[in-house]
């Protein structure tokens with residue numbers, strides 16, 4: 001069994017990444033200066049009443065336009081008001097108004113962008129149309145119109161400006177979400193029973209979090225600058241001190257006291273420039289982090305040992321009792337509409353079933369429609385796919401009916417996790433890099449089984465031990481990059497069985513693994529399936545795996561079933577020429593019965609050399 005390699009700090013962990021980002025920011029002098037300037041300005045403005053004894057709006061006619069010095073550190077303005085006091089109080093309004101614009105833009109743009117990117121289709125079209133329309137409006141003219149209609153209210157102006165800036169966040173999040181919505185870890189989250197809302201907030205939002213923070217810094221700076229420009233032009237409320245209003249006042253006395261223009265100018269420039277610098281530095285720090293994340297992994301330690309501890313008794317396979325099959329697929333047809341109105345059919349009239357405790361293999365060459373069939377059962381087909389005929393029933397209840405898209409989605413969503421679970425092909429890309437292994441195991445159990453967090457945690461540790469992970473605690477706390485491919489596949493198997501599903505669909509579960517780990521994972525699957533009495537649909541193109549694990553097998557070619565039977569008869573006397581051809585190709589031209597030797601368990605994908613394939617066929621034939 002693989003030990004967790006101890007990785008250097010510069011590799012990919014998100015936990016490491018977070019502290020790494022702070023470290024990289026701290027190493028950037030511009031970022032440090034910008035952060036310090038912002039911190040000083042914000043703190044000084046917040047603590048304004050403590051820092052100055054004057055009132056920002058009360059002046060003294062005896063001390064008009066005084067030069068800096070004495071009790072008025074920055075002098076006084078044309079109404080005899082203390083400039084420093086006004087500057088600090090004005091900063092509160094200006095900064096809060098800039099923040100308000102950014103918050104409004106985020107609150108509108110981000111959820112809309114996530115929903116449009118995640119759901120696509122008409123929702124995306126409608127939201128994109130609104131975003132394009134908002135972007136085509138001339139912002140300054142709209143703000144002038146708002147000012148003319150509703151008066152000089154800085155908060156209202158910034159709310160409107162926030163709405164106008166929302167498309168920036170919308171586009172950013174939509175693009176980011178589009179790039180991950182078909183990632184396998186999102187599919188994995190879906191099949192583990194998490195709702196769309198939960199997936200969007202927990203798994204998808206993490207992708208857009210960093211760009212949003214960067215964009216917020218930029219947008220807040222722009223909002224402060226625009227607000228100040230409008231107020232400088234005399235469109236602000238003279239009764240509410242802001243840096244723009246101060247600039248406007250100062251400009252009227254520029255010949256008498258030019259310094260009055262300098263202080264708010266410095267304040268505006270320092271804050272907007274600092275925000276821009278900080279945003280840039282943050283982007284650089286995150287990009288550097290991503291480069292570090294792509295650094296090569298530590299070599300894996302050699303694996304030893306076998307999996308499973310045989311605690312539960314094996315479940316007897318059902319006999320023909322007249323009970324409905326656990327899963328029945330009837331006449332399934334899946335197609336993809338093409339340009340020009342035609343439909344490319346990728347699954348045609350597929351009919352199969354699997355019972356509780358039974359292992360059904362779906363074999364066929366690449367592109368024969370195995371995954372499309374499995375995805376139809378799991379409700380994971382791409383949005384562009386159309387189920388044009390057929391039904392799928394689970395335990396006698398309809399699960400999928402052609403043409404009932406919305407109901408199909410609801411029915412499948414209810415079954416995921418507890419009814420049907422999924423083990424994918426690519427272990428690494430099915431684990432969300434933003435969360436620890438433990439988190440990803442615990443969440444579905446809390447959500448689907450209603451366990452408390454501590455119960456789910458204890459169960460996750462048990463499951464990790466059950467799937468043969470030597471140090472469950474350490475793996476539980478690890479991020480996906482900190483475990484090997486074989487361990488990741490075991491974690492996914494643990495996750496798939498965590499909610500005690502009645503049917504497990506495993507799509508080429510060993511393809512991405514090296515040969516020794518393939519054998520271990522197959523052993524584990526067989527062991528768990530027997531112990532838990534699950535129905536198992538095993539998608540593979542490897543007859544070695546079929547003979548090792550399956551009770552029955554269906555052979556697919558070009559989207560259709562060409563042969564079906566119990567594994568023993570089918571391997572012994574394949575009827576269809578394609579099955580014979582496939583078997584012959586797998587066996588590299590040798591007769592199946594002459595290959596067999598006892599002792600080993602599995603073979604590498606698509607290859608069954610005499611020395612490597614042993615035992616798998618012999619035990620069954």
Ligand SMILES: Nc1ncnc2c1ncn2[C@@H]1O[C@H](COP(=O)(O)OP(=O)(O)OP(=O)(O)O)[C@@H](O)[C@H]1O
Pocket residue numbers: 336344346364365366367368369370371372373382384541
């Ligand atoms: N999004 C899609 N749009 C159009 N055609 C698709 C799409 N996804 C898959 N197909 C087509 O469906 C057919 C069946 O694909 P499927 O992934 O089920 O094959 P498979 O038997 O699982 O192959 P493999 O072993 O390589 O995974 C292929 O011809 C493939 O090109």
